Amino acid sequence: xxxxxxxxxxxxxxxxxxxxxxxxxxxxxxxxxxxxxxxxxxxxxxxxxxxxxxxxxxxxxxxxxxxxxxxxxxxxxxxxxxxxxxxxxxxxxxxxxxxxxxxxxxxxxxxxxxxxxxxxxxxxxxxxxxxxxxxxxxxxxxxxxxxxxxxxxxxxxxxxxxxxxxxxxxxxxxxxxxxxxxxxxxxxxxxxxxxxxxxxxxxxxxxxxxxxxxxxxxxxxxxxxxxxxxxxxxxxxxxxxxxxxx
Amino acid sequence: xxxxxxxxxxxxxxxxxxxxxxxxxxxxxxxxxxxxxxxxxxxxxxxxxxxxxxxxxxxxxxxxxxxxxxxxxxxxxxxxxxxxxxxxxxxxxxxxxxxxxxxxxxxxxxxxxxxxxxxxxxxxxxxxxxxxxxxxxxxxxxxxxxxxxxxxxxxxxxxxxxxxxxxxxxxxxxxxxxx
Numbered sequence: 001x002x003x004x005x006x007x008x009x010x011x012x013x014x015x016x017x018x019x020x021x022x023x024x025x026x027x028x029x030x031x032x033x034x035x036x037x038x039x040x041x042x043x044x045x046x047x048x049x050x051x052x053x054x055x056x057x058x059x060x061x062x063x064x065x066x067x068x069x070x071x072x073x074x075x076x077x078x079x080x081x082x083x084x085x086x087x088x089x090x091x092x093x094x095x096x097x098x099x100x101x102x103x104x105x106x107x108x109x110x111x112x113x114x115x116x117x118x119x120x121x122x123x124x125x126x127x128x129x130x131x132x133x134x135x136x137x138x139x140x141x142x143x144x145x146x147x148x149x150x151x152x153x154x155x156x157x158x159x160x161x162x163x164x165x166x167x168x169x170x171x172x173x174x175x176x177x178x179x180x181x182x183x184x185x186x187x188x189x190x191x192x193x194x195x196x197x198x199x200x201x202x203x204x205x206x207x208x209x210x211x212x213x214x215x216x217x218x219x220x221x222x223x224x225x226x227x228x229x230x231x232x233x234x235x236x237x238x239x240x241x242x243x244x245x246x
Numbered sequence: 247x248x249x250x251x252x253x254x255x256x257x258x259x260x261x262x263x264x265x266x267x268x269x270x271x272x273x274x275x276x277x278x279x280x281x282x283x284x285x286x287x288x289x290x291x292x293x294x295x296x297x298x299x300x301x302x303x304x305x306x307x308x309x310x311x312x313x314x315x316x317x318x319x320x321x322x323x324x325x326x327x328x329x330x331x332x333x334x335x336x337x338x339x340x341x342x343x344x345x346x347x348x349x350x351x352x353x354x355x356x357x358x359x360x361x362x363x364x365x366x367x368x369x370x371x372x373x374x375x376x377x378x379x380x381x382x383x384x385x386x387x388x389x390x391x392x393x394x395x396x397x398x399x400x401x402x403x404x405x406x407x408x409x410x411x412x413x414x415x416x417x418x419x420x421x422x423x424x425x
Binding site: 128132135136137139140168170171172173174175176178180202206212213214215216217218219222225226228229230231232233234235236237238239240241242243244245 | 321322323325344350351354378390392394404405406407409411413415416418419420
């Protein structure tokens with residue numbers, strides 16, 4: 001398997017394959033939690049409800065048999081737009097039995113490394129040493145995540161929280177950013193979540209004035225990223241890898 | 247120019263690509279430290295003593311847009327590895343390259359430049375091979391870059407492959423976005 005590669009997703013999913021996959025070996029470590037609050041201002045951490053409009057652009061639309069309320073800010077970066085909150089509810093669904101599931105986006109990088117490893121296992125990526133995973137997260141400029149929380153009807157406070165998606169970007173904090181490791185839990189694929197994840201990540205990067213956002217895409221996901229505004233080989237510029245293993 | 251260390255410059259058609267990769271890792275530099283110092287060049291791995299205005303001039307000389315030196319400084323402070331060559335006579339940078347990444351898995355090389363008056367004598371290769379080696383020594387195996395079409399031939403002999411396995415480099419463009 002190529003060192004740099006894009007991962008071949010497990011069968012069911014077409015749209016949200018990760019961009020890069022890596023080799024690794026697992027090791028045992030103590031709980032590693034890296035609250036990683038990259039912040040720009042004091043108005044973070046509020047979970048805000050915003051207007052719909054975003055979902056029209058998502059092909060898969062509304063979930064069947066559920067009341068899915070889509071709460072989403074307009075996704076195009078405009079001239080005077082509100083800064084993206086660090087954390088907010090992307091989708092809220094009320095199931096027939098009354099439980100409420102929320103998909104929460106966060107750019108705060110609060111990822112439990114064990115959860116991440118479990119998610120990587122789920123999408124079929126080769127294992128990587130936990131300490132390296134933790135270091136990679138720490139050294140990333142923005143780590144964007146999707147978590148699902150489920151609350152029973154009438155339950156107060158947060159329900160169980162589960163990591164269901166992640167994408168991260170490395171950057172020099174001034175000019176360039178590169179997106180790596182895009183993944184969405186197979187059971188949550190096909191709902192436009194991967195697209196939302198990338199859109200929000202892009203928006204967060206643009207708001208920090210990073211002008212050049214790049215990534216490397218497997219041939220089968222070039223279209224996916226094209227639809228998000230990425231152009232392959234702009235002006236003939238080619239992505240090259242040093243002695244790729246393949 | 248005599249090369250002190252003889253390494254295969256063009257990737258050999260070895261049956262096993264891994265052997266080729268391993269061979270490159272263990273080989274010595276094509277442009278040796280001696281050949282650099284004997285010609286009056288010193289190389290540096292930090293931004294200490296690097297005059298950013300001079301660096302900006304080199305960028306401008308090769309056609310990069312001139313960038314705010316404060317932003318350049320910020321970028322260099324958040325760069326995983328960088329290498330520059332100083333021409334002792336003028337005390338100015340004449341070659342440069344840097345790499346950003348996550349420090350463990352991936353690195354991307356940016357801003358590879360050689361002052362036009364110093365091109366063609368192996369400085370670009372010297373900078374690149376040392377930068378790649380430094381990244382490999384840190385355990386970073388996935389080293390990538392974006393190459394303009396006219397310099398693909400510069401990177402290929404250094405071991406870089408374009409679009410391996412169909413992977414495409416993509417860049418975000420605001421105008422591009424479909425709704």
